[in-house]
Amino acid sequence: MSARGDHSLGKRGEELAVKFLKKKKYRVIERNYHSPFGEIDIVAWDGDTLSFVEVKARSSSNYGSPQAAVGWVKQGRLCRTALDYLAKRKITDIGMRFDVVAINVEGGVELIRNAFEYREPG
Amino acid sequence: MDRFEKEAREGGYRLIAGVDEVGRGPLAGPVIAACVIWSPLLYGLDIADSKTLSPKKRAEIVLALREREVVFGLGLADREEVDRFNVLQASLKAMAAAVGSLPQPPDFLLIDGPFIVPTDIEQKSLIKGDQRSISVAAASVLAKVVRDELMDGYHRLFPEYNFASNKGYPTIEHKQALRQHGYSPFHRLTFRGVAGLRPAHER
Numbered sequence: 001m002s003a004r005g006d007h008s009l010g011k012r013g014e015e016l017a018v019k020f021l022k023k024k025k026y027r028v029i030e031r032n033y034h035s036p037f038g039e040i041d042i043v044a045w046d047g048d049t050l051s052f053v054e055v056k057a058r059s060s061s062n063y064g065s066p067q068a069a070v071g072w073v074k075q076g077r078l079c080r081t082a083l084d085y086l087a088k089r090k091i092t093d094i095g096m097r098f099d100v101v102a103i104n105v106e107g108g109v110e111l112i113r114n115a116f117e118y119r120e121p122g
Numbered sequence: 123m124d125r126f127e128k129e130a131r132e133g134g135y136r137l138i139a140g141v142d143e144v145g146r147g148p149l150a151g152p153v154i155a156a157c158v159i160w161s162p163l164l165y166g167l168d169i170a171d172s173k174t175l176s177p178k179k180r181a182e183i184v185l186a187l188r189e190r191e192v193v194f195g196l197g198l199a200d201r202e203e204v205d206r207f208n209v210l211q212a213s214l215k216a217m218a219a220a221v222g223s224l225p226q227p228p229d230f231l232l233i234d235g236p237f238i239v240p241t242d243i244e245q246k247s248l249i250k251g252d253q254r255s256i257s258v259a260a261a262s263v264l265a266k267v268v269r270d271e272l273m274d275g276y277h278r279l280f281p282e283y284n285f286a287s288n289k290g291y292p293t294i295e296h297k298q299a300l301r302q303h304g305y306s307p308f309h310r311l312t313f314r315g316v317a318g319l320r321p322a323h324e325r
Contacts, residue, residue: 071195073222116225 010057016039017055017101020109026051035084038077042101043085049095052082054115058104069115071099079118123169123256126232127160133255135244141220142234143213144172144265148309149300149316150283151273152200153209154218156264157224157231159193160257168283171252171261177270184267194264195223197300205312214240220261234258250316261279280306280322 007081018028021044030043042053054070070078086092100115130138143155151289152295158164167186168179175183183272186193197219199212207215217324230244245319251258279287288296290308296314304320312315 071223072225072227 003079007095010055013055013057016103016107017042019051020052020101020111024111026053030085033081035081037076037080038080040078040085046097046099049097050086050091051099052078052085052096053099053101054078056102057102058102069102069112070098072119074076075119076114079120082118085093123137123237123254123259124226126246126255127210127253127257130230130232130246133230134176137226137228138230138232138257139221139224139228139259140232140234140251140259140261141217141239142252142256142258142261142265143217143220144262144269145290146213148311149292149296149313150285150290151269151276152198152301153204153213154269154272155197155213155220157195157197157217157220157228157279158187158257158260158264159224160229160232161192163190163192164260165189168258169256169263171250172266173261175263180263180267183260183263185200187264192260193224194261195220196264196268197221197223201308201310202217204310208312209310216298224265229287232258234262276306280308282322 009046020030021042026044026045026046028042031041033040033043040052041055041059043055044051056069082096097114098116102112103112127138139157140158141155141157142279143153145153154180167183169183170181185269197216199216200217203215204212211304214237219239220238220243221241223230228243230314231239232251233239233245237247238247239245248254248258248303252262272287274286283296283299284308291317300319304322305311305316306322309316
């Protein structure tokens with residue numbers, strides 16, 4: 001569903017996601033990082049890997065469960081934003097990954113590790 | 123039903139997808155678009171133009187597409203976008219969103235109708251594409267089922283318009299309900315038959 005939608009729902013979703021990640025031993029270091037290319041919801045260390053996390057609200061209907069957790073257009077934006085983040089924060093020589101936290105309407109939370117591979121922003 | 127797909131394949135394209143939208147005509151609800159990757163998984167399901175299939179058959183096809191893990195993407199333009207731009211622009215936006223929500227970019231698009239989808243991907247629009255291309259037909263079925271499901275949900279919130287039956291299309295009953303109750307948050311305020319009416323009472 002479009003990310004625009006209900007802003008408060010998005011905020012609540014992010015709160016849930018942060019709690020969930022902390023339980024999974026992620027160390028959250030940044031939230032709502034903006035770049036000219038887009039936004040990353042959460043940046044967190046998972047061990048020595050830096051994880052860029054996209055929070056997705058999912059409805060239980062047909063509409064909410066297409067195959068890709070994150071489509072290729074958004075993947076490209078997240079990759080560019082991740083590079084921007086690493087440059088701005090002067091972080092080098094680390095392993096990084098893109099994870100998705102999917103939250104359904106019933107409040108169920110699912111972590112999709114390595115939801116997509118880094119792609120060279122085209 | 124796959125002449126154009128095969129032509130594209132012979133032309134060297136590797137990831138070919140069909141695109142269609144549903145919901146340009148209704149007075150209420152969003153435009154929904156779907157984009158389906160052409161593959162052998164689409165065959166043997168009696169996929170055809172969604173308008174020629176019963177709701178039951180459409181639901182069976184969507185279930186089968188899901189079970190076979192056919193790769194598809196969906197896009198939505200809500201009634202606000204339909205009002206703010208116009209229904210054509212909103213449809214193009216929904217189609218581009220459907221393409222963009224795939225796990226990876228296709229390299230060739232077959233598009234129903236006289237549309238040019240705003241993307242850099244090579245494309246060919248097909249008049250009556252939902253009757254001539256299996257991937258466009260599959261997209262038409264998916265978009266239709268998803269949109270109908272959404273309208274059924276809106277029906278539970280605003281039963282007086284009977285969205286469950288008319289799906290937002292301008293039936294006599296629907297237009298009568300609009301005059302009697304005013305418009306709901308799902309109605310397209312710029313459409314004739316809705317414009318100038320009062321909002322339905324808050325509940």
